[in-house]
Amino acid sequence: MTVPVVTARNLGKTIGRKSILHDISVDVEPGSVVGIIGKNGAGKTTLMDVLLGFSPATSGSSGLFGHDSFTLPGDIRGRIGFVPQQDELVTMLDGQQHLEMAAALQGRWNRELTNRLQRAWELPMDRAVRQLSGGERQKLSILLALGHEPELLVLDEPVAALDPISRRQFLQELLAIAGSPGRTVLFSTHIVSDLERVADRIWIVRGGTIAWAGLLDELKESVVRLNVTARRALPQRLPLEGVISLRLAGHRANAVVSRWDESTLPALRKVLDADIDVEPLSLEDLFVEFHS
Amino acid sequence: MERSPILRIFTLQPSSGVPIYRQLIEQVRRLVASGQLTPGTELPSVREVAAEYTVNPTTISKAYSLLEGEGLLQRNRGKPMTIAGGRQKAGALPQRLRQIEPQVAALVLAARQLDLSSIELCQFISKKMGEES
Numbered sequence: 001m002t003v004p005v006v007t008a009r010n011l012g013k014t015i016g017r018k019s020i021l022h023d024i025s026v027d028v029e030p031g032s033v034v035g036i037i038g039k040n041g042a043g044k045t046t047l048m049d050v051l052l053g054f055s056p057a058t059s060g061s062s063g064l065f066g067h068d069s070f071t072l073p074g075d076i077r078g079r080i081g082f083v084p085q086q087d088e089l090v091t092m093l094d095g096q097q098h099l100e101m102a103a104a105l106q107g108r109w110n111r112e113l114t115n116r117l118q119r120a121w122e123l124p125m126d127r128a129v130r131q132l133s134g135g136e137r138q139k140l141s142i143l144l145a146l147g148h149e150p151e152l153l154v155l156d157e158p159v160a161a162l163d164p165i166s167r168r169q170f171l172q173e174l175l176a177i178a179g180s181p182g183r184t185v186l187f188s189t190h191i192v193s194d195l196e197r198v199a200d201r202i203w204i205v206r207g208g209t210i211a212w213a214g215l216l217d218e219l220k221e222s223v224v225r226l227n228v229t230a231r232r233a234l235p236q237r238l239p240l241e242g243v244i245s246l247r248l249a250g251h252r253a254n255a256v257v258s259r260w261d262e263s264t265l266p267a268l269r270k271v272l273d274a275d276i277d278v279e280p281l282s283l284e285d286l287f288v289e290f291h292s
Numbered sequence: 293m294e295r296s297p298i299l300r301i302f303t304l305q306p307s308s309g310v311p312i313y314r315q316l317i318e319q320v321r322r323l324v325a326s327g328q329l330t331p332g333t334e335l336p337s338v339r340e341v342a343a344e345y346t347v348n349p350t351t352i353s354k355a356y357s358l359l360e361g362e363g364l365l366q367r368n369r370g371k372p373m374t375i376a377g378g379r380q381k382a383g384a385l386p387q388r389l390r391q392i393e394p395q396v397a398a399l400v401l402a403a404r405q406l407d408l409s410s411i412e413l414c415q416f417i418s419k420k421m422g423e424e425s
Binding site: 033168171172175178179192193196197198199200216217220221224227229275277279280281282283284285286 | 306307308309310311312313314339342343345346347348349350351354397398400401402404405
């Protein structure tokens with residue numbers, strides 16, 4: 001049996017009287033690439049902070065590699081790489097100094113990898129951080145998180161400041177990591193198309209909890225839009241399961257359903273005496289429907 | 293590194309609502325049914341396809357495994373997967389038509405909503421297919 005890399009059980013976080021996170025229970029198996037999406041303020045960043053033990057949970061528990069997140073032994077911490085949304089670089093030091101510091105702290109460092117990335121990203125390593133652009137700072141943060149080849153890589157909106165070319169190079173790098181056995185990635189982004197390329201699992205965070213967690217492929221297959229054109233007026237109640245949204249007018253209906261089962265289509269066509277077009281939904285559309 | 297020309301034979305759209313592994317399965321099926329991929333043809337590795345299209349390798353390997361299960365692909369020890377020999381020569385016309393049925397159903401529905409006749413639609417399709425070739 002494999003130990004999940006990340007676990008949470010009934011995890012909750014309250015700050016003052018405000019509930020930020022509640023009822024979060026998940027397991028992340030080694031080798032998965034989890035993409036986290038959610039509206040601004042949904043709780044993504046706090047969720048990552050609590051899962052990583054940077055901030056204590058107020059209820060429930062969370063663990064990393066089988067240890068409690070908040071009291072993590074140092075050697076376990078060394079198996080994790082993290083890129084925060086707001087970088088934590090020292091403005092007066094340059095990139096090379098950051099790299100030497102990180103390498104010394106981690107004890108092991110893949111110089112070949114970081115050299116390759118700094119060349120590919122044209123990162124000026126001899127310039128003080130305060131002179132770097134937002135994108136360059138983000139690249140440096142990513143480089144510092146990758147150098148010790150962490151088993152678990154957590155990235156909070158890592159590509160927000162990157163141009164499309166650098167973003168694509170970064171995704172390639174992420175895929176190379178994802179392709180190595182036993183390496184796990186958890187990342188949040190608003191760029192849904194990136195997530196569709198790289199993630200195999202999705203968490204949709206809404207109102208401080210994980211509203212949907214599962215395989216991206218399953219999500220796309222189970223949630224569809226049905227465009228119904230009937231030969232007579234449609235009944236007010238359609239025999240559909242898991243309706244997320246429904247617009248109905250006369251002979252026409254437009255429904256987004258979860259738990260779609262393709263094998264029910266012929267019967268449905270017959271019962272409603274209608275042409276039914278089953279339209280797959282992109283993750284972006286799906287995300288919007290989940291919030292409608 | 294020399295890239296397999298077959299790498300570019302696929303059109304994978306990550307932002308489509310159709311999962312990437314399904315897109316790949318459909319395309320391999322069609323290319324085999326039409327005889328464009330013949331028995332013995334070597335397929336690019338999972339890693340190559342994933343890198344070429346910048347997509348997660350697991351979705352590609354899922355497609356390959358399902359196609360292997362269907363008997364369409366053959367796994368070879370230490371070598372690239374190949375299009376399996378035997379039963380699937382260019383498929384019979386009815387079979388190939390059945391494979392395109394879902395797309396045609398969607399097209400017919402859209403055509404009805406736009407009040408296009410079958411003749412108008414057919415002419416348009418003929419024209420399109422002429423342009424593409």
